[in-house]
Amino acid sequence: MNRRRFLAGLGVTSAVAGCLGSDPPVAGDANSSGLDGTASESADESETTGGGAFDLPIPEEELRRGAPKDAIPAITAPVFSDDWSGFDEVNVELDDSFEVVGVELDGIARAYPLAILNWHEIVNDTFDGRPVVVTYCPLCGSAVVADRLVRGEPTYFGVSGLLWMSDLVMYDDRTNSLWSQVLATAIRGELTGDTLSLLPATISTWGEWKASHPDTEALVPPPVSGTIRGRQTRQYAVNPYTSYQQSRSIGIGFNDEVDERMHPKTSVIGITADGVARAYPYDTVSNAGVVNDDVGTLPVVVAATTDGTLVAYERRVDGSVVEFERGDGVLVAAGSRWDIVTGRALDGPHEGTVLIRANDRSPMFWFAWADFNPETEIYGE
Template sequence: MNRRHFLTTAGFVGIAACTGCLDALRQQLGPSSAGSTQPGTPSATIYANVSLPVPRSEFRRGAAKDAIPAITAPVFAADWSSVDGVLDDDELVIGVEVGDGTRAYPLAVLNWHEVVNDDFGGPLLVTYCPLCGGGVVADRTVDGQVYTFGVSGLLWQSDLVMYDVESESLWSQLLATAIHGPSTETELTLRPSTVTTWGEWRREHPKTQVLLPPPKSETIKGWQSRDYDHDPYPGYDGSERVGVGFNQAVDDRLHPKTTVVGVTADGVARAYPLDAVEDAGVVNDTVGDLPIVVATTNAGSLVAYVRRVGGKTLNFERDGDVLVGDGSRWNLVTGTAVDGPHRGTRLAHANDRSPSFWFAWADFHPETDLFR
C-alpha cells in the first residue's frame, strides 16, 4: 500500500483523543536540558505550566493495555525478502544513524505496534503515534536503569501514552516525559532521526538495516503478527475529523492533517507546512536565536537543520536535490556536505521530533508561529 499520502494532507485515524488539557497549555514552552543531540541544536521542551502528574481523569481509554503490542526484541535485515510482506520504495520509515551504522523503522510496522524497544548505540526507544502522525526517538535509560516501554491504550492530548514496565509510569510520547506515576517529571533524552521513504533512505545508506515485522521481531505479548501490507486506519485521508470526538478545540489556521515540521528555540515555536516549504524551495529562517534551514527532499519529506557551522551562519540555496551554501553542496536527507570547503561536515537537526500533523503540533504548541 502506498503511504506517501502521510506527507501531504492525509492522516491515520486515532482510536481516541483527549480534551480538557488545552486551557492548561496556553503558555509557551520553556527549554529543558533533555534532548540535545549536538552542540547548537535546540533542547527538548516540556510545557512549563502543565501540572504534573496529569490526573487520570484527563486520559482517554482507546484500547486495552498492550492491545497494540510494543516490539521488545526487534530483528533487522537488509530488506524484507525474508518476510511475508512488501516494503515498497515509497513506504515511509523513521531512520536512525549511530556512527557508521543506520537502521530504518517502517511506518508499515509502527502503525500496528507504535513502540520499538531497541539497542542501537545504547538502549533506544523508537515511537510513532498514528493519530498525531509524529515520531519520537529517545534513549530508554532512566536514572541509569534501562526501561522497557509498552502501549498503555490511553491517549492524552490526542497523543500516544506509553507506560514503562519497571515503574508502571505513564509517558507522553510527544513530550517524551513521564506525566503520571513514580517517574513523573522525568524526561527522556531525545535522539536525532529522519522521516523519509525507504527508497530514499536506502539510496543514501546502502548498508542500512531495516526492522522486520513480527513474528520475526518479538512483541511484549510474544508471538503477534498483523497484515503489514494493509493500512490499519483507512477512510481518514483528507478528513478534518481529529480522533473520534474528544478533541473539540483545533487550531483552524491549517487543515488539521497538514504535515508540518516544528522547531522550538528560546521560547519560540514555529511550524513549517509542507506545501509552503515546497513552494519556497528552501527556507532560511531564525527561530529565537537559532538560525535554521528548512527544505523538502526529493521524496517529499520535510527536513530542518541548524545552519550555523563553526560559529558562522550560512545561507542556503537549492540546486536540484542538494542544498548549496558557502561553497559546498549539502545532502538533503543527511545534512552532510558532499564537497567543497565543508566536505564531511554535518548540519545538526533543528527539530528534535519528526514532522507531524498540524493539529498535533498546535495542540502541544498553542502559541506557535506559522510560516506561510
C-alpha cells in the same frame, strides 16, 4: 498516498485499528478496562510538577482509553535486514515507497517502516549496547526517538492503550508510570516529570533513506521480530489509518479545541527556540525550495524532498551563519553541496560535516503540533 502530502478526503473509518486495538482484551489482564490503576495510584495528586505548558501529573480524567494495555504489542526483540524476501513468515515486500522512521546513531543506520509502526507504535532497540526506544503515534503522525533509560537504568516501554491529547501514552516496565510520547515526559506515576533524552530521527521513504545510508537495514515485521506479547502478526500491507489521514477527524473524538488556521492533518515540522515556536508546512517549504529563517536567535534552514521528507537544520557552518540555496536535489552553501535527508556535506571544503538538527521531534500533523505548542506561529503567515 504519501502521508506528508496532505490530501483532503471525506469521512473517516468508524474504528482506527491500531489505536483502538486489533485484539480483544487479553484474558486475565487487570488493565483490560478502565485506566491504568497502578500508575494512577503512584502519582502524588497533592504535588504539581511543571511540564512546560502543562501541569503534572495530568488529571486522570484527561486520559482516554483507546485500547486495552498491550493490545497494541510493542516490539521488544527487533530483527533487521535490507531485504524481507528471505523471511518465509513475512508476506509483504519492503518497497522503496514505504515511509520509514530513520535513525542514525553511533555509526549505525536503521529504518523503521510505518507499515510496522502503525500496528506496534513502539520498538525497544539497542544501538551497539545503547538502549533506544523508537515510537510513532499514527493519530498525531509523530515520531519520537529517545534513549531508553529511566533514571539511568535501561527499561522497556509498552503501549498503555491510553491517549492524552490524542497522542500515544506509553508505560515503562520498571514503575508502570505513564509517559506522553510527544513530550517524552512521564505525566502520571512514580516518575512524573522525568523526561527522556531525545535523539534525532527522520521520516523519509525507504528509497530516500537507503540512498543516503547505503549500509542501512530495516526492521523486519513480526513474527520475525518479537513483541511484548510473543509471536504476533498483523496485516502489514494494509494502512489502517488511510481514511483518518485524509479526514478532518482528530484522534478518537476527545479533542475539545482545534487550531483552525490549517487543516488538522497538514504535515508540519516545528522548531522552538528562545520562547518562540514556529511551524513550517510541507507545501510552503516545498514551494519555496529552501527556507532560510531565524527562530528567536536560532538561524535555521528548512527544506523538503520531492518524496515528502521534511527537514530542519541549524544554518551554521564552522561557527558562521550561512544562506542556503537549492541545487539539483541538494542544498548548496559555503562552497559545498549538502544531502537534504542527512544534512551531510557531500563535497567541497566542508565535505563530511553534518549540520545540527534544529527540530527535536519529527514532522507531525498540524493539530498535534498546535496542541502541544498553543502559541505557535506559522511560517509564511
